[in-house]
Amino acid sequence: MPLKVIVVGAGIAGLCTAVSMRRAGCEVIIFEKSAFAAEIGAALAISPNGARVLDRFGFSYTRARACEVQFWDTVDGETMSTIASTDFSQSKQMFGSVGRTVHRVDLHNELLRLAAEPSNGSTNGKPADLRLGSRVVSATPEGTVVLEDGSAHAADIVVAADGLRSVVRDVVLGADGAKVKPYHSGSAAFRFLVDTEVFKKDPVLAQLLESKQGRATALVDTKDKLERHMMWYGCRGLADHVRRWPLLIQDPFPTWVRGRLVLIGDAAHPMLPFGGQGANMAIEDGGALGFLFEGITDAGQVEKRLSLFEQVRKNRASRVQILSSVRIHREKEVEAKVRQYADSPDSLIPTSMRERTIHDYSYDIFGACEKVLQSAALY
DSSP states (O other), rough: OOOOEEOOOSSSSHHHHHHHHHHHOOOOEEESSOOOOSEEEEEEEEEEHHHHHHHTTOOOTTTTTOOEEEEEEETTTTTOEEEEEOOOOTHHHSSSSSEEEEEEHHHHHHHHHHSSOOOOOSSSOSOEEEEEHHHHEEEETEEEEEEEEEEEEEEEEEEEEEOTTTTTHHHHHHGGGGGGGOEEEEEEEEEEEOOOHHTTSSSHHHHHHHHTEEEEEEEESSSOOSSSOOOOOOOOOOOOOOEEEEEEOOOOOSSHHHHHHHEEEHHHHHOOOTTSSSHHHHHHHHHHHHHHTTTTTOOHHHHHHHHHHHHHHHHHHHHHHTTTTTTTOOOOGGHHHHHHSSSSSOOOOEEEEEEEHHHTTTOOHHHHHHHHHHHHHHH
């Protein structure tokens, strides 16, 4: 019998897990509290490490209307003069894929298609059962979740992809949860989308828009000592409102696994936007679970393989999580904290933008999973 998997939450992490686990041969049920009636969001980055997973899924960047990024520029926000520029035009040759930006809703919709599309009889497994308006209010380490309506549901694995305010996380962390509360960074992000047609109507802005094709740009305040900058990158879509997001710093949690429960995505490693790796870490999480449970039908292996998942993911994601608290070129500020999560005492720790990029982009989650399975004599 295939393993039964309950995924709590149908965001990026939850849908990636659903795609990956159905492809691994599992039966997947997704409980999502919302009705998907008003999906919102702005652009986010898909770097080569995330693309490595999406490519295996058969993800369509065309359907998701993704934009390629060939340069990452840092410019003076007043004069627009270039302070630094990183060339990613050789990203495919260096890391196996190009960098892209995509609207969150388009990414979500394409993942939803991959999770729920009919079986092709060979590689994609049984479609995930998506149940909207199903709020999970509690869970047990034995693999049971209880919904708001009082109904209880059991599975071999419960994957908590229920975000920053995860209900399942409290069960996984227990008393340790009180020791790792988030704290305010002192900053906030204001996210908005501007219709390119607005730019095209103004000759000066139209020229600026043309110059930014294929480029992600950080416009920085070079005079004020406060941290003020604006990130500009392309994606489809528009919005006539601005959303303010307080930026909270969350130190890594002591564990992600308890019994048959496992945390992923923002439930496991909430990140700040600096570095653009939040979505990519969620994608890596989902890819790793599917790889580690490929073809597994013995429920007796669940806790061992969840332990391997934590082994392959926790240090990696914790490093990226800590780096996400500082913007590019400030990696030295968190070097000591990052080093606590080095894979080994002699591992290299990223202390510059170049090293950070290599650390993030070159990572092969499937290769890492192969290594832990081989070490455990399970591959």
